[in-house]
Amino acid sequence: MLLVFVLLLVIGGDFLLPHAYGQSQDAVEAGAAFQSGAPRLTLTDYPTYKGINSRVAVWIAAQLHLFFAAFVLGVPIFVLVIEFIGWRRRDLRYDRMAHEFIKISMGAFALTATSGGLLVFLLVVLYPALFAYLTHVFGPVMMLYALLFLAETVCLYVYYYGWDAMQGRLKPAHLLTGLALNIVGTVLLVLANSWATFMMAPSGVDAAGVFGGDAWAAVASPLWMPLNVHRFIANIAYGGAIVGAYAAYKFLSGRTAEEKAHYDWMGYTANWIAVVALLPLPFAGYWMTKEVYAYSQQMGITLMGGIFAWLFIIQAVLIGTIFLAANFYLWCGMGRLDGRSRTAYLVKYIAGVLVVCFLVWFTPHTLVMTAREISAIGGTHHPVLGPLGVMSAKNSAVNIMILATFLTYQLFRRSLIRDAPPWAARATRLQIAFYVAAVANIIGLGIYGYFVPANVRIGLSVPQVMTTLLLIVVCVVIDELIAARSGGASKVYWGRMPRRAQYALFTVAVAFTWLMGLMGYIRSSIRQHWHVYTVMRDGSADAFTLTIGHATAVVSVCVLLFLLLILFVFWLAGFGRTQEVTPRTAAATGLP
Amino acid sequence: MSTLARVSGYALALIGMFTGYSYFGIPQVVPEPPPKQTHIDASMTIDEFTALGASIYERTCALCHSGLGDRAPKLDRIGSLWRERVNDPRYRGKATTLEAYLRESMVDPSVYVVQGFGKPGAADTESPMPDVSKGAIGLSAAEIDAVIAYLQSMAGEKVSVSPRAAKPGVAGKHAEAAGGAGSAPDAVAALTRYQCNVCHRLPGIAGAEGTPALGPDLRTMAKTANTRAPGLDASSFIRQSILAPDAVIAQGFTPGVMPGDFGQRMRAAELEMIVDYLAKEH
Numbered sequence: 111m112l113l114v115f116v117l118l119l120v121i122g123g124d125f126l127l128p129h130a131y132g133q134s135q136d137a138v139e140a141g142a143a144f145q146s147g148a149p150r151l152t153l154t155d156y157p158t159y160k161g162i163n164s165r166v167a168v169w170i171a172a173q174l175h176l177f178f179a180a181f182v183l184g185v186p187i188f189v190l191v192i193e194f195i196g197w198r199r200r201d202l203r204y205d206r207m208a209h210e211f212i213k214i215s216m217g218a219f220a221l222t223a224t225s226g227g228l229l230v231f232l233l234v235v236l237y238p239a240l241f242a243y244l245t246h247v248f249g250p251v252m253m254l255y256a257l258l259f260l261a262e263t264v265c266l267y268v269y270y271y272g273w274d275a276m277q278g279r280l281k282p283a284h285l286l287t288g289l290a291l292n293i294v295g296t297v298l299l300v301l302a303n304s305w306a307t308f309m310m311a312p313s314g315v316d317a318a319g320v321f322g323g324d325a326w327a328a329v330a331s332p333l334w335m336p337l338n339v340h341r342f343i344a345n346i347a348y349g350g351a352i353v354g355a356y357a358a359y360k361f362l363s364g365r366t367a368e369e370k371a372h373y374d375w376m377g378y379t380a381n382w383i384a385v386v387a388l389l390p391l392p393f394a395g396y397w398m399t400k401e402v403y404a405y406s407q408q409m410g411i412t413l414m415g416g417i418f419a420w421l422f423i424i425q426a427v428l429i430g431t432i433f434l435a436a437n438f439y440l441w442c443g444m445g446r447l448d449g450r451s452r453t454a455y456l457v458k459y460i461a462g463v464l465v466v467c468f469l470v471w472f473t474p475h476t477l478v479m480t481a482r483e484i485s486a487i488g489g490t491h492h493p494v495l496g497p498l499g500v501m502s503a504k505n506s507a508v509n510i511m512i513l514a515t516f517l518t519y520q521l522f523r524r525s526l527i528r529d530a531p532p533w534a535a536r537a538t539r540l541q542i543a544f545y546v547a548a549v550a551n552i553i554g555l556g557i558y559g560y561f562v563p564a565n566v567r568i569g570l571s572v573p574q575v576m577t578t579l580l581l582i583v584v585c586v587v588i589d590e591l592i593a594a595r596s597g598g599a600s601k602v603y604w605g606r607m608p609r610r611a612q613y614a615l616f617t618v619a620v621a622f623t624w625l626m627g628l629m630g631y632i633r634s635s636i637r638q639h640w641h642v643y644t645v646m647r648d649g650s651a652d653a654f655t656l657t658i659g660h661a662t663a664v665v666s667v668c669v670l671l672f673l674l675l676i677l678f679v680f681w682l683a684g685f686g687r688t689q690e691v692t693p694r695t696a697a698a699t700g701l702p
Numbered sequence: 703m704s705t706l707a708r709v710s711g712y713a714l715a716l717i718g719m720f721t722g723y724s725y726f727g728i729p730q731v732v733p734e735p736p737p738k739q740t741h742i743d744a745s746m747t748i749d750e751f752t753a754l755g756a757s758i759y760e761r762t763c764a765l766c767h768s769g770l771g772d773r774a775p776k777l778d779r780i781g782s783l784w785r786e787r788v789n790d791p792r793y794r795g796k797a798t799t800l801e802a803y804l805r806e807s808m809v810d811p812s813v814y815v816v817q818g819f820g821k822p823g824a825a826d827t828e829s830p831m832p833d834v835s836k837g838a839i840g841l842s843a844a845e846i847d848a849v850i851a852y853l854q855s856m857a858g859e860k861v862s863v864s865p866r867a868a869k870p871g872v873a874g875k876h877a878e879a880a881g882g883a884g885s886a887p888d889a890v891a892a893l894t895r896y897q898c899n900v901c902h903r904l905p906g907i908a909g910a911e912g913t914p915a916l917g918p919d920l921r922t923m924a925k926t927a928n929t930r931a932p933g934l935d936a937s938s939f940i941r942q943s944i945l946a947p948d949a950v951i952a953q954g955f956t957p958g959v960m961p962g963d964f965g966q967r968m969r970a971a972e973l974e975m976i977v978d979y980l981a982k983e984h
Contacts, residue, residue, distance in 0.1 A: 639736035655733035662724035
């Protein structure tokens with residue numbers, strides 16, 4: 111459906127679209143060739159249909175498409191990695207899990223195409239002038255996109271349906287198919303991103319919107335690469351969160367111990383993927399924001415210092431929820447081990463650190479306030495809590511939250527090690543020393559940030575991040591050395607998890623979905639009353655920024671619709687189980 | 703099925719919680735509507751024009767030039783600072799007046815970057831401020847003039863721009879068209895409308911005998927105006943004398959006699975027509 115629409119519009123766009131939107135003669139003339147740049151739109155250029163709010167309709171369709179697209183592009187990335195690990199280790203459990211992950215993705219793929227088709231349809235019908243202009247600039251890119259979508263479909267079908275047939279000697283070929291699937295998917299992602307970033311920071315056109323004819327220049331907007339990196343990482347995290355919810359659902363509805371064990375392991379793996387991919391996301395976000403400021407200080411200030419500043423408080427709540435839920439799941443996972451872990455007492459301290467860091471992150475800085483509020487607070491910033499609202503404090507808090515989460519993982523992994531070598535105690539003390547030094551460095555840099563100019567302060571986030579990453583790498587290396595010299599691993603009783611832990615996985619998935627919807631809204635709406643920022647003004651009746659409550663209500667509707675549809679996908683995935691998975695279960699004798 | 707119902711209920715509760723927090727835990731600020739092109743014509747008074755500049759400034763500039771944080775320098779002392787800035791070796795512009803400096807700073811902000819306010823890594827040679835006449839801000843020439851008027855007024859300096867200045871060379875010849883509704887068609891009509899002839903002798907106006915004891919003879923104003931106040935040319939002196947009559951009192955006359963409210967009553971076009979008229983020899 112999407113393919114048909116895109117092909118129709120790309121091939122036929124030049125002669126179809128100007129007539130399609132032409133209620134205003136001026137707009138028709140301007141849009142027919144776009145010789146004089148982007149058309150100046152008036153209310154009459156926007157067809158209206160009774161009972162349909164054009165903005166909300168396109169918003170919901172676009173958001174649903176993004177949810178599904180993020181999922182189907184993110185899942186194959188880690189499916190390929192898991193399949194590869196299973197192949198190298200000759201462990202069928204990995205192969206089975208990877209296959210099950212991609213099965214869920216298959217169900218979502220059809221919904222991705224459907225929602226994409228709906229989006230194109232709504233854009234053509236409700237925003238014809240905008241679509242015509244974008245087609246004028248991105249015609250060849252859209253054509254390439256349509257062809258790649260076809261290639262993506264072929265790769266996915268071969269990858270999924272050829273799974274059983276391409277075992278043994280054909281496994282490398284199957285892996286290569288998975289690699290092709292991911293490459294094509296990533297190219298699709300970056301092409302679609304270029305349309306979004308062109309609308310935010312147009313390139314390849316002059317101030318009036320006259321297209322210079324170089325499609326690559328239009329693609330390579332200043333915000334394109336930061337968005338590519340951000341979405342690529344976020345898709346992996348999101349894919350992990352959603353399949354984690356799937357595993358939790360299957361765990362809760364599982365009837366046998368074997369089923370529960372399998373889905374517990376799957377949930378653990380999915381949560382691990384989601385959290386690991388989540389860790390670099392704040393830094394990708396900082397890069398994106400930095401580039402927004404570099405492109406347009408006004409846009410940057412609109413983003414962080416105006417009405418949208420409140421949305422970042424909601425973002426802090428959501429990310430805090432994700433971190434706390436993911437950690438809670440991990441703490442519950444200690445119950446899979448024999449006896450009480452010697453490090454279990456640390457959990458309450460880790461929880462305390464996470465809550466404190468969350469509260470720091472949650473503290474607002476520059477907010478839109480009424481004169482009465484300013485007077486009540488005694489200034490534009492809170493006299494006591496105000497200093498916690500600046501980036502120095504927030505950066506420090508985020509880094510420490512990441513380290514606390516990593517510590518939780520580390521405690522679980524270290525609890526698995528049996529008969530550690532004699533030098534392990536010294537190595538552990540070294541790790542503790544590294545933790546202390548790293549936290550001191552992060553906090554020290556944070557404090558130093560209060561005494562230097564803003565441009566230096568922003569730069570301090572780099573050594574803070576490097577400190578965090580370095581500590582993680584060093585600790586992983588030390589743990590691996592200890593594990594390699596140990597007497598083996600303790601038995602893990604997969605499936606020995608409380609039901610409430612599964613709800614933590616749902617919490618991660620729901621909060622993540624809501625977060626994506628919220629951040630998508632922020633990214634898109636900082637264009638304010640522009641379709642294409644500074645080039646093509648929004649002349650519709652909806653050219654205003656919504657109140658926060660109204661905007662988040664739409665986000666909630668999007669999330670609700672997505673969750674209903676994804677639950678349907680989960681249910682569908684269960685349908686095929688009796689015919690396909692059960693025979694494979696017999697082969698997978700080495701269940702965890 | 704019961705698992706599906708429980709899971710759905712839980713997800714619904716979570717979504718409700720996030721939505722509820724966004725509704726009730728966060729202030730519901732109503733965003734400003736998109737800016738519209740401001741209607742400016744020469745029938746505005748200087749005070750209206752300055753007030754308009756203030757509103758544009760508040761809406762467009764004040765978020766950065768507020769003194770909060772370190773986004774952009776405050777402009778409250780610009781009247782005393784601009785001279786040292788244009789004399790700074792780093793200055794790359796051509797301004798010789800405050801008006802020109804402000805205009806230059808708005809449309810080409812990188813000609814002079816106040817220390818510490820440049821783009822990161824650009825060593826204060828490149829300003830992060832956009833050209834306000836282009837892009838998302840996109841102020842018209844008349845709107846830029848209004849902001850200049852406000853900044854000059856805020857800095858305690860003489861306002862040297864007016865709505866007419868937005869269309870140079872137009873208002874003088876086509877004052878009626880440019881002046882808008884209610885504006886006198888020419889200088890003589892304006893002088894008559896505001897009853898200047900009651901106190902002053904005026905050039906080229908038959909019967910404008912004035913009342914010599916109340917106001918100076920203005921028939922020779924064109925010859926003497928540029929010497930009356932240091933630093934002010936003839937036009938500026940005449941403009942100041944109308945807007946702030948007590949700034950310079952001619953010998954033999956009493957302060958406080960001439961009304962000080964012509965800034966509010968007189969259309970900007972009328973003011974400029976009168977200034978031009980009196981500054982020329984007749």
